[in-house]
Amino acid sequence: MISVSARHRQGDFNLDANFTSDGRVVALVGVSGAGKTTLVNVIAGLIKPDHGRVEIDGAVLLDTAKNVFVVPAKRRIGYVFQDGRLFPHMTVRGNLFYGYHRGETIASPDEIIDLLGIAPLLTRKPATLSGGERQRVAIGRALLSAPRVLLMDEPLASLDTARKAEVLPYIERLRDHIRLPIIYVSHAMDEVERLADKVIRLDAGGIV
């Protein structure tokens, strides 16, 4: 069960959104600038909103009314960024296991590596990977950090059509084989229709 509410003002932009979900894959959709990434950053703790509350499976991660703010490092939220953000100075293996120490993962490292088809890449550096490979490693890295929920912020947006088609099946396998709630941010309806069982639409900072 995920419940999020946030009100936040950033320059001219006003975010005022709340939703709850117990679906497996929740899609957050909306045009760019609608506040999707801001909302996801609030969940991850990278933005502290003016007012808000974030609760995941009974754990309160943010409650501005009670002055609760759990730092990102302690939230156990797996975040797959749009641009991957792999550590360029580490190998794929170093990246994957960076967060692997904070508890039981939903599957063993070998299973996760296998599921994402990244076993042949382990000794490579991120700079030598294709865009699709990078995103698969980023997903693996997030999963190995034992998260309670996986946030995916437009993980395919920076990829061309062929690469998208390469990565999408892996995300579907993930959804079907790993019991982990996923919040999937996208503006591409075809991805959302394939993946999500609940759709939340954001527009100009609010839920519609």
Next chain:
Amino acid sequence: MFDLNPEETTALLLSLRVAAVATIGALPIALGLAVLLARREFWGRTIIGNLVYLPLVLPPVVTGYLLLVLFGRNGAIGSFLDQYFGIVFAFRWTGAALAAGVMGLPLMVRAMILSLSAVDRRLEQAAETLGAGRLRVFLTVTLPLALPGVLAGFILCFAKAFGEFGATITFVSAIPGETQTLPIAIYGYTQVPGGDAAVLRLTVIAVIISMSALALSEWLARRVTRDIRGFA
């Protein structure tokens, strides 16, 4: 021509020791200052920044005199250190190292600030979401990515410390075997008749060491950058 007489050899070895101690001593201080100045907002930040950079713009003789006032045997800090820790800077090689370190510090801090500011903050955020605390983020992400600049600053500081003259001679004078570093020895030889050959010898050595330091810093920076980018 490289048959150095004992006095010249002593000056050369002393200079290397002074520069090494100054640079290694300045490293943690410079790193701490660079992190503060590059990454933190706090009251008095500008003042601290200006103080650090001051030796870069002050006449070295003024820096040397200020060191004498503060760290001399009767100086506010010098007398305290002498009394409670038995550490004496005045007219000792340690004082030469202190002067060299103070003069080299701004260069080291500057290079580190530039490279720390260039580190992608979004990678640090990614590390945080993976459960890394601030110290771990710094040691495993920030510092390795800033390493080329940190190394460049280290070597630049060494080169500066090796060549330091004005603040050193003002603070600790020119005692052969104790505070007479290579630049001070060169100056001394220019003041005596028949010193030309010695001046030339020591000058060539100074040029070689300084150019080697520059070459080494460029080579290291290239190497580390390549390692980071991953095209090794």
